[in-house]
Amino acid sequence: MANSRSGESVIERVVRVLETFSAERTVQTASEIGRRAQLPSSTAHRLVEELVASGILERDEEQRVRLGMHLWELALRGSTALRLRQAALPHMERVQSAIREHTQLAVLEQEEALFLERLSHPDAGANITRVAGRLPLHASSSGLVLLAHADPGLRERVLAAPLRSLGPGTITDPQLLRRVLAGIRRSGHVVAPGSVEGVSTGVAVPIRDAGSVIAALSVVLPRASDPAAAVRALSDAAVRIEEELRATRV
Amino acid sequence: MANSRSGESVIERVVRVLETFSAERTVQTASEIGRRAQLPSSTAHRLVEELVASGILERDEEQRVRLGMHLWELALRGSTALRLRQAALPHMERVQSAIREHTQLAVLEQEEALFLERLSHPDAGANITRVAGRLPLHASSSGLVLLAHADPGLRERVLAAPLRSLGPGTITDPQLLRRVLAGIRRSGHVVAPGSVEGVSTGVAVPIRDAGSVIAALSVVLPRASDPAAAVRALSDAAVRIEEELRATRV
DNA sequence: CCATCGACCCCCATTGAATGGGAAATCCTG
DNA sequence: CAGGATTTCCCATTCAATGGGGGTCGATGG
Numbered sequence: 001m002a003n004s005r006s007g008e009s010v011i012e013r014v015v016r017v018l019e020t021f022s023a024e025r026t027v028q029t030a031s032e033i034g035r036r037a038q039l040p041s042s043t044a045h046r047l048v049e050e051l052v053a054s055g056i057l058e059r060d061e062e063q064r065v066r067l068g069m070h071l072w073e074l075a076l077r078g079s080t081a082l083r084l085r086q087a088a089l090p091h092m093e094r095v096q097s098a099i100r101e102h103t104q105l106a107v108l109e110q111e112e113a114l115f116l117e118r119l120s121h122p123d124a125g126a127n128i129t130r131v132a133g134r135l136p137l138h139a140s141s142s143g144l145v146l147l148a149h150a151d152p153g154l155r156e157r158v159l160a161a162p163l164r165s166l167g168p169g170t171i172t173d174p175q176l177l178r179r180v181l182a183g184i185r186r187s188g189h190v191v192a193p194g195s196v197e198g199v200s201t202g203v204a205v206p207i208r209d210a211g212s213v214i215a216a217l218s219v220v221l222p223r224a225s226d227p228a229a230a231v232r233a234l235s236d237a238a239v240r241i242e243e244e245l246r247a248t249r250v
Numbered sequence: 251m252a253n254s255r256s257g258e259s260v261i262e263r264v265v266r267v268l269e270t271f272s273a274e275r276t277v278q279t280a281s282e283i284g285r286r287a288q289l290p291s292s293t294a295h296r297l298v299e300e301l302v303a304s305g306i307l308e309r310d311e312e313q314r315v316r317l318g319m320h321l322w323e324l325a326l327r328g329s330t331a332l333r334l335r336q337a338a339l340p341h342m343e344r345v346q347s348a349i350r351e352h353t354q355l356a357v358l359e360q361e362e363a364l365f366l367e368r369l370s371h372p373d374a375g376a377n378i379t380r381v382a383g384r385l386p387l388h389a390s391s392s393g394l395v396l397l398a399h400a401d402p403g404l405r406e407r408v409l410a411a412p413l414r415s416l417g418p419g420t421i422t423d424p425q426l427l428r429r430v431l432a433g434i435r436r437s438g439h440v441v442a443p444g445s446v447e448g449v450s451t452g453v454a455v456p457i458r459d460a461g462s463v464i465a466a467l468s469v470v471l472p473r474a475s476d477p478a479a480a481v482r483a484l485s486d487a488a489v490r491i492e493e494e495l496r497a498t499r500v
Numbered sequence: 501c502c503a504t505c506g507a508c509c510c511c512c513a514t515t516g517a518a519t520g521g522g523a524a525a526t527c528c529t530g
Numbered sequence: 531c532a533g534g535a536t537t538t539c540c541c542a543t544t545c546a547a548t549g550g551g552g553g554t555c556g557a558t559g560g
Contacts, residue, residue, distance in 0.1 A: 006518090006519075006520090006545095006546090007545085007546085008546090009260075009300055009546075009547085010259075010260040010261065010517095010518075010546085010547090011260065011264065011300050011301065011304050011306070012304055014261060014264075015304045015305070015306070015324070018324040018325075019324065021324075021327065021328035021329075022327055022328050023327055023328055025328060026328045026329070026330065026333070029536075029537090030536080030537075031535080031536055031537080040519080040520050040521080041520090041536085041537085042519080042520055042521075042522090042537095042538090042539090043518085043519065043520060045536090045537065045538075046518080046519085046520095050259055050261050051261065054261050054262055054265045055265070055360070056261070056265070063527095063536085063537085066328075066329075066330060067325065067328055067329045067330070069330075069331060069357065069359045069364060070359070070360070071324075071325045071329075072325050072326070072329050072331045072382070073359070073364060073382050073384075074265070074268040074269065074271075074321075074325070075268075075317065075321045075322050075324070075325030075326070076322070076325070076381065076382035077271065077272055077273055077380075077382035077383065078271035078272050078273055078275060078276045078316075078317055079271075079276070079316075079317045079321075079322050080276060080316060080317070080319075081319060081322045082322075082381060082382065083276070086381065089369070090370075090372075093343060107319065109319045109320065109323070110305070110320070114319060114323060116322075119339070119340075120340075122340075130327075131326065131332060131336065132322070132323050132326035132327035132332065133327065134323075256516095256517090256547090256548075256549090257516085257517085258517095259517075259518085260517085260518090260546095260547080279506095279507065279508090280507080280508075281506075281507055281508080282507095290548080290549050290550080291507085291508085291549090292508095292509080292510090292548080292549055292550075292551090293547085293548065293549060295507090295508065295509065296509095296547085296548085296549095299509095313507080313508085
């Protein structure tokens with residue numbers, strides 16, 4: 001009978017509910033969501049029901065629930081991510097058909113690299129990046145470029161925090177990282193050992209809009225191959241994407 | 251002093267707020283949102299603030315607000331739209347480089363065709379479809395394919411409602427529409443005069459998953475050209491996408 | 501220089517939407 | 531068919547959300 005109120009807004013709770021979904025977990029039951037989002041079962045069920053009613057979630061064949069098309073639509077139409085992606089896509093395709101490896105586009109989001117787009121090549125090896133996936137800034141070539149051009153406050157925060165290793169190639173020494181970042185600002189690109197795989201090399205360049213760096217374009221190469229052609233292709237694509245952005249400017 | 255409560259859930263209101271954004275209106279002030287979403291100004295400001303705090307919205311340089319990257323991320327990771335798009339994209343690229351015209355992928359959503367992806371070719375003409383944009387089912391080649399394979403209830407509802415014309419090529423006669431839909435089910439594809447432009451032809455084929463049609467793949471051709479090659483390229487791509495979906499099955 | 505307008509942002513009394521415990525109904529599963 | 535998990539329903543409680551009012555700030559213009 002005594003109801004201990006939660007003390008948090010519905011919006012926060014809805015975000016927590018949506019955060020329980022992932023690439024590995026695309027469908028869930030209401031109870032699973034409740035457990036994962038730390039909500040009382042009856043509240044979770046009611047919230048899920050409301051979200052289904054507004055099209056944010058969709059029920060599948062029976063019982064379980066998944067992210068709805070309407071959410072996808074709301075998030076994309078009018079999103080700046082979409083504008084950037086649309087400007088970049090044709091040029092990413094060109095890079096990908098020239099280099100024949102994975103090509104990806106990432107932005108800085110909440111102190112991590114968020115991947116907006118990824119084109120994969122059938123011949124190319126495995127790749128941990130996914131669309132809408134994240135990687136730490138210090139542990140991906142895209143992330144390094146974004147970090148190099150991020151505001152100094154963020155940079156120092158990342159340098160101060162422990163640099164988690166994702167594999168043999170990950171930079172974990174702050175001093176080395178500092179030098180690498182300076183090198184990126186000087187040369188305009190980065191060629192880094194693939195932090196995760198260990199058998200690959202990441203190559204990335206910045207994309208600017210209105211002066212500041214807003215995204216990074218990258219490819220993953222087999223360790224053996226020469227990165228020079230990739231650097232050239234990426235730089236060229238970046239210039240064209242920046243032109244496109246200027247033309248599309250609102 | 252007297253507060254007339256709204257009588258609707260926060261979730262509904264948030265959806266209304268998000269719906270005020272569009273491709274033409276990517277940044278707004280809190281007051282604009284309030285007006286458009288029919289919310290009292292003080293409520294609108296507070297809601298916007300909460301949404302910014304949770305990363306759903308982002309403030310730009312000063313004052314104004316736009317859809318946040320975090321919303322994009324929440325909507326995409328784990329979304330079925332993403333899985334379909336990822337499976338289709340490489341094959342869409344192949345179609346597009348063969349046919350050299352606009353190529354698009356659409357699904358059925360709330361009795362309209364919702365476009366998940368669009369590849370455009372620089373040489374190709376204008377095209378009203380956009381990613382995250384919609385068109386009526388009877389007024390686009392993709393929509394016709396989706397409608398032809400939709401459940402009979404929906405089909406009859408569309409046939410009963412007035413068929414709004416978007417241009418000279420739009421099918422507005424229910425009897426004709428019925429015959430066209432039957433033809434699509436028989437032949438497995440549609441070649442329809444571009445409903446909007448009038449100078450183009452739409453060609454579309456269905457994509458199936460687990461037996462039922464879940465999407466449509468289409469291209470827009472100049473009225474003059476022969477659709478046979480396009481039909482072949484699309485059908486081929488559809489088969490490959492269906493294979494991919496089977497392989498990716500969860 | 502002051503008036504006007506619009507956007508923004510507090511304050512705060514009011515209240516109904518949201519809450520969550522309980523319990524019953526339903527679905528699995530061994 | 532028993533026992534656990536999941537979902538649905540109910541409802542008294544209450545606090546998060548509400549929105550009117552009013553004050554601040556900045557831009558426009560007469």
